[in-house]
Amino acid sequence: MARNPDLAPTSGNAPARDYVPALGIAALTPLYDAMLGLATRERVWRVALLNQVAPNTGETIIDVGCGTGTLAVLLKRRAPGARVVGVDPDPDALALAARKSASAGVDVEWRQGFARDAAAVLGPGVADKAVSSLVFHQVPAPEKRAGVAAMFDAVRPGGEVHIADYARQTGASRLLFNVIGLLDGFANTRANADGALEQLLSASTGSTVQARRVVPTVTGAISLFACTRSLRTGEHH
Numbered sequence: 001m002a003r004n005p006d007l008a009p010t011s012g013n014a015p016a017r018d019y020v021p022a023l024g025i026a027a028l029t030p031l032y033d034a035m036l037g038l039a040t041r042e043r044v045w046r047v048a049l050l051n052q053v054a055p056n057t058g059e060t061i062i063d064v065g066c067g068t069g070t071l072a073v074l075l076k077r078r079a080p081g082a083r084v085v086g087v088d089p090d091p092d093a094l095a096l097a098a099r100k101s102a103s104a105g106v107d108v109e110w111r112q113g114f115a116r117d118a119a120a121v122l123g124p125g126v127a128d129k130a131v132s133s134l135v136f137h138q139v140p141a142p143e144k145r146a147g148v149a150a151m152f153d154a155v156r157p158g159g160e161v162h163i164a165d166y167a168r169q170t171g172a173s174r175l176l177f178n179v180i181g182l183l184d185g186f187a188n189t190r191a192n193a194d195g196a197l198e199q200l201l202s203a204s205t206g207s208t209v210q211a212r213r214v215v216p217t218v219t220g221a222i223s224l225f226a227c228t229r230s231l232r233t234g235e236h237h
Contacts, residue, residue, distance in 0.1 A: 039179075040134070045215040045222045049133060049164045050074050052212065052226055057081030059128040062154055064118045064147065065135030069097025069108065075131075076106040085109040087121050115139065115147025119154040129160045134222075137166040137192040138184035144191065148200045157231045161201075167211060167223040168195040177220030193220075201225055 055061055055075045059082045063072040066086030076084045086108055088094055094110050101108040111121050115135060119125075130151040136144050151161050166189070169177045174193055181189040201209040204227065211223035 039217065039219045040222060041215055041217045045164055045213075045217075045224065046071065046074070046133070048213055048215070049131070049162065049224055050078060052224060053129055053131050053160075053162050055079035055082045055084075055129070059083070060122065060126060061085070061129045061131065062087060062118060062122060062127045064115050064130055064132040064151055064154075066097060066110070067093045067134075069094075069100045069110070071131065071133055072097065072108045073101050073104050073106055076101070076108050077104065080106070083109070085111060085122060085127075087111045087113045087115075087118060089114045114143065116143060116150050118147070118150035120150075122154065124153050125156045125159075127155045127159060129162065130154045131162040133164040135165065136163070136197055137180065137189050140188055141191055141196070144196060144200060148197075148204055152204050152227075152229050155229050157229055159229050161204075161225075161227045161229065163197070163201070163225045164222055165197060166192050166220050167197040167225075169193040169220050173216060173221040176218060179219050197223075197225070201227055 049071070053061070053075065055078050057079055059079065061075055061082055061084050063075065063084065063086045066072050066088045067090070069086055072084050072086040076082065086094075086097055088097070089112060091112060094112060097108070098110050101110075113121055115132065118130060132147075132151065136147060139147065151163075155161060166177060166180060169192075177189065177193055198209055198211075209225060209227060212226055213224045215222045215224075
């Protein structure tokens with residue numbers, strides 16, 4: 001059985017900060033899964049991300065910005081002996097996620113929180129792996145910085161951070177990405193198109209981070225990244 005969403009993961013109150021709902025409008029959240037499949041070649045990048053994360057029995061994996069729970073459920077199905085925790089600020093998305101995991105017959109923990117809360121949900125350094133998909137392109141610059149930092153803080157030294165998102169866009173992909181800007185806001189999406197995510201990951205690791213794979217779609221290119229937290233506490237690599 002799926003666990004009910006926990007609306008108070010850190011302070012006993014629902015998150016007060018604003019967030020961008022799935023597809024940019026709360027009323028469209030029930031259509032998110034169908035639209036995602038049509039607009040992003042989800043079967044390609046989602047499977048690639050799942051294989052990249054490679055969940056194992058005994059691991060604790062936190063899915064930051066889990067949305068309607070597709071990836072978290074896939075992670076749990078791939079590794080039933082892993083602990084999978086999905087975190088998202090949108091209660092409507094979490095309700096859909098809880099129904100999805102219940103239907104799949106897998107036990108995923110659902111918590112309400114922002115990306116910047118990732119380390120606080122389970123405690124710093126508790127997770128073995130942190131993963132996020134299609135989140136950072138739609139949040140303001142301060143939330144991008146705080147969210148990436150929190151993902152690294154959430155994992156143990158030697159733990160892994162995996163991200164799939166719209167990152168740097170060039171040529172035709174940049175033009176196609178304007179569709180996402182219309183939905184999620186150009187002020188938030190433009191930074192990713194200019195390479196903000198690569199810059200944040202490089203700053204967090206102390207070395208140049210490049211996408212392991214880039215998947216072209218009709219809404220722009222989706223890039224997959226993998227980083228490792230340094231074995232020395234407080235540092236990333």
